[in-house]
Amino acid sequence: MRTLVVVVTLFLVLLGTAAARAHAFLDHASPLVGSTVAVAPQEVSLSFTQNLEAAFSGVEVSDAAGARVDQGKPQIGGNTMRVTLKPLSPGTYRVRWHVLSVDTHKTEGSFVFHVGKP
Amino acid sequence: MTDLLVYVRAFHFAATLSVAGAVFFSVFIGEPAFSNAGIGTRVPAMVRHALVWIAWTALAFAVASGVMWLVVLAQSMSDRPLQEVFSEGIIWIVLAQTGFGRDWLARFVLAVLLAATLGPFFTVAQARDLNAKSLWVKTAAVLLAAGFVGTVTWAGHAAGGTGAEAILRPAADFLHLVAAAAWAGTLLPLALLLATVGEDAPSIAIARIATTRFSSFGIGSVATLLVTGSINAWYLAGSYAALTETEYGHLLLIKVALFVVMVAVAAFNRLQLTPRLVQETSATTAQAALSQLRRNTAVEIAIGAAIIAVVSVLGTNPPGLEAIGHTQHYSH
Secondary structure: OHHHHHHHHHHHHHHHOOOOOOOOOOOEEOOOOOEEEEEOEEEEEEEEEEEEHHHHHHEEEEEEOOOOEEEEEEEOOEEEEEEEEOOOOOOEEEEEHHHHHOOOOEEEEEEEEEEEOO | EEEEEHHHHHHHHHHHHHHHHHHHHHHHHHHHHHHHOOOOHHHHHHHHHHHHHHHHHHHHHHHHHHHHHHHHHHHHOOOHHHHHHHOOOOOHHHHHHHHHHHHHHHHHHHHHHHHHHHHHHHHHHOOOOOHHOOOOOOHHHHHHHHHHHHHHHOOOOOOOOOOOHHHHHOOOOHHHHHHHHHHHHHHHHHHHHHHHHHHHHHHHHHHHHHHHHHHHHHHHHHHHHHHHHHHHHHHHOOOOHHHHHHHHHHHHHHHHHHHHHHHHHHHHHHHHHHHHHOOOOHHHHHHHHHHHHHHHHHHHHHHHHHHHHHHHOOOOOOOHHHHOOEEEEOOO
16 A cells, blocks of 8 residues: 555656756748848748747747838748748848747747848 | 646556557457466456456547647647637647647547447457457457557657658657557556456466466567667667756656666566466465565556656657757747
């Protein structure tokens, strides 16, 4: 009986261990993260370390004032996500992405890039 | 929600292993023992009754926990409150538009097919003459049970590889789960069988055949678990750093340690106790061996449950090699 209690307790303790999760990390982006590009890009393209589930992934690009500059639905396939941009004037832009890996784990992040002089 | 997912996983693993184990036990261990020595003892009737009960209950729990797993994931995937999972149709999006959802639908179909087969299976299992129909039903039940337990791998880390890895890892995972069901899943029916065995000659005879067959079955399972487990460990945590510096690696080491202890107990059963039960003509020795086997089988079940607990947490962690390679901040 005592053995049973010890074992059940061990079982529950092991179950209760806090767990972190696996993620699709941003592998590389275009424009490069933190970079300055002379010519305004027509799209932002993101590559991740795992394949994505389109139904639960998205990206937003906004200018320094917070207005959205992406247009249309993001195109998601395999491990990449891309979205078309409106014509951009020189300035700083922020990309906010959130993805669901096929492993069912969510990740999100953001980075900036600059157009013209920083 | 992460803790809830761990409990749901554990429940689902245990239930799935149990229903598959009941089918495997009936076909490979129980009925062969009963057909050779089943006259004049109530053991076959009692064990068959227990197997039916285990299989149906476990299958029901497996389906219920499978649904819960889907709901918990749908909530975490969408980051919405639980009620919106149904009211906003998120669960249908997950089912139709994600890899996990489609895999889970396929597994549900397998569960339904297995349920349809279980009734006929337990009827023909007792049939003494082997005709074409009973062979078909038994084969179908074994394959469906193996398929249902093996495809739990679709919820794991095996997906997403390239090249040879894309075939090797899912295959290794599948066999790993089937072998786990063949060993851990058949322990409970064995324990119940041993519990019903008395001191009369016919039931001792059944115990002898059952433990001998379980032994051989177990060796094949352990060998499969070793090979497939090594393959998985190599791909997921195949470096010293990954094993010693990540939570994933630590849990994996615990799992391996538990596995080693379980094999040690099983080895003692096979090399010491089973021969004493089978070969000794002294009734006292046989009964002593039987008594120890009952205890050791219970210990093995407990260790198996602990391994399930570890695996339930393990799968929610980033695999060791990935955890080592990425130091980016992540959201949750």
